[in-house]
Amino acid sequence: MTINALIVDDESIVRKGLRHMVPWDKFGIAIVGEASSADKALEFLALNPVKLLFTDITMPGMSGLELLEQVSERYPELMTVILTCHQDFEYIQEALRLGAIDYIVKTQLENLEQLLTRIVIRINNQAARQAHVEVEKMTQPSVIGSDLKEINELWSSLQWIMNDTYFKSMVAAVEQLPDKDRTVVALKAYQEWREKLPFALPQELQQDLAETSFHKWIEMLQTNRDAIKQKLLKSGYSEDIIQSILKSVSYMNHHVGRRLNQNEICIEVNMSKSYFSKSFKDIMDISFFTYLQEVHIRYAKTLLTSTNQPIYTIAEKCGFLDEKYFSKVFKLKIGQLPSEYRQSNRD
Structure with a gap:
């Protein structure tokens, strides 16, 4: 599948350099247009199908960050890579918070092919996740694996912290087990979480599991999950x-x-x-x-x-x-x- 891309930069030499010096075909990317400003980019996007947007951060008029905000509202499926002259992490972090999937430093193009490989992989992974979500909408939730080993592996992961669907799946998987096995799985997972995460998990989760019902413990886990999630989101990253x-x-x-x-x-x-x-x-x-x-x-x-x-x-x-x-x-x-x-x- 070809990935249609648009380059947005106020400097003509940058646009032409990127367009003609990079082996886009090798990565399945087709440059279908250029724009010298954010406004012209929005005009182009309104008339042409584009999957990937490369945009400079600092441009006259509407900035690249403002363009990112507009794009995320109008075209939520459009993926964006920012172009910058130096590794200003504050700008880069803000761009990633707004939805950019990666960045290119214009003065460091020697590793561009490796970077494009990473970008294409990310696009494909995101497309796969979107397809998975669509499938989930059309099907009833199912329990993932009845094998105890599979359930232990499911619970040992950290995906449950940020991924709501994963959390529901791991709870559904363990609910089918006898009470004794539920306790073993949950306690084992709790110990692994404590080892993997470099910050403290609530100790009462370990103590109360032996004293309360499993469903009550899941409610406590959900409460603490929300707290952990908020802690991580305070970092400012997406x-x-x-x-x-x-x-x-x-x-x-x-x-x-x-x-x-x-x-x-x-x-x-x-x-x-x-x-x-x-x-x-x-x-x-x-x-x-x-x-x-x-x-x-x-x-x-x-x-x-x-x-x-x-x-x-x-x-x-x-x-x-x-x-x-x-x-x-x-x-x-x-x-x-x-x-x-x-x-x-x-x-």
Whole structure:
């Protein structure tokens, strides 16, 4: 499927450069028009089918941000990428809040093909999500999987925080279980959520599950879910970006035990490295590298107490190339050397 695109920039040389220097066909993108102002862009959009809009932020008259507001109201399915001369994160964050799916720095076009790949993937993912929503409208809600392992995996995810449909599905999936299994699934999930999220979850969710009905506990979970959601939204990022960051958190925890790097995770969530690092820190209140290190240390604790593997092997499995550095970080985080921790937890 060809993606019809419009370029909006007040500088003719920028428009022509982008139009003729980029191998658009390679990405299934067709540049169907240019506009030198936001007003002319709106005129073009009123007469022509466009799926993707590239727009400068700073233009005479109506700015790119104002154009984004107009587009989001008139053409909610139109996807927008902003063009900027420098990485001004305040402008970029505001554009993403208004619905832009990515950004291009005009002075850094050497990685443009990688960026366009990310944009196309994002467009396809968004189209798939929209198609899924349409299917859901035409069908009755169904329980996802009756297998206990599948339900545990469903509940261990963090998608329930921002995704209403996912939350309803995971509740529906566990409601079919006997009371004992419900409690096991919920408590296991709660422990995983506490480990994955770098901020505190209400302790009463764990305590009250054994003392109250499951349905009452779900009401409490919904209340706390709303509080967590509001906390994340206070970062100023769109729900789409927050979902991507939560996805990265789940990905790191799911693939612990092998060497993870930022490039791999950014590809998984379709974000640039610089923007991913900033948004992760803003949303999760912890840097990406610090969080990944804590995931690895937590896994190291498990390996130290449950296996007899040498410490250098555990260090390597937890992403550390140097055993001495691993021991230094472990002691800084835990207060004991790995060997001391292993011994004290086996006595």
